[in-house]
Amino acid sequence: MSRADVARTAVAALVDPAPHAARPYEITGPEALTLTEVAATISRIRGQDITFHDESIEEAYRSRACYGAPDWQVDAWVSTYTAIASGIMAPVSDSVEQITGTAPMNLETYVSTHTR
Template sequence: MTESIGVTGATGVVGAETARLLVKAGHSARLIVRDPSRAPELPGTEVAVAEGYSDVKGTEEALSGLHTVFLVSGRESADRVSEHRAAVDAAVAAGVRHIVYLSFLSAAKSATFTFARDHWATEEYVKASGLDFTFLRPSLYQDVLPHLVQDGVIRGPAGQGRCSWVARTDVAAVAAAILPHPDLHRGRRYDVTGPQSLTMAQTAGMMGVEYVDETVEEAYASRARYGAPDWEVAGWVTSYEAIATGEMDIVSPTVQRATGYPATSLQQFLKSLG
């Protein structure tokens, strides 16, 4: 069995599936979690607890002795970049050598999607840390699509833009293929997408619902009823705007190349939901 690979966010879908696939392939993993009672029970794993990325000391202890760590991006928040920076600082202090960071497709300083800007800022911090790195940049998840349906329709300012929706299980499979061989992927950035790029109207049609194309102003107004903080609403709206601008219209062969099987299509994903 190889030396242990650190997997943060191991109670989430991507983290847990990555750990499962690592163990299935004969690797050992250390699961870094907030709540040990929710950690997946997998042979060949150990569990370490840290109270979130802002808990620098706890995260440093949880990562101590690891060479390679899968840094799953933290849940969306107003201070997400600060939390990511704290996690990177903890990794450096713990002696970690290589971080595989779960970023986002088209992450850039000037990205339309506000959360993509957060991912770019995190990538820049990782690069400046002196750590070896690999960045995985997945598209928007297929798994979120059912949650976009409100009152029987999907609404947003996506226009005629396209998105290459990706399955979270495919993202985990790519991570599990890369983590045991960090030297082969040092300094690389991989877009991780589904096999096709679809408009929101096509996407909604496959789901059996209607797509209503909103203006940006209408999108903010229709979401005001939820009472969410401004940063969260901006994230919701700009995710559609990023589709409209073409920033999500990227189809990459990464899943096929890393795993040997084709990326999950939206049709396949929807069929799996029953």
């Protein structure tokens, strides 16, 4: 989900908070993608070979050790990737469109408009 989508969703809820009071939302982008699909989309749009290597947990910890981050930060980085891989982050909602009246930007549009 783009920062612009997050911002306009927050603004819409803050400008007219009554309909949103005590109402939980699942705020997501418009599509569930694997990191392999993300790499393929970026590759196609940018015209360069971008790949995703699905690391083991051990590889993930080793590859991030060089940054010198505290253990809690490395755990957070690795857990983000394991959550994506597990599918727990895959559900897609229409909450952004319900709140703002406009669907969130998909990855292809985002990459196309933010390519240097």
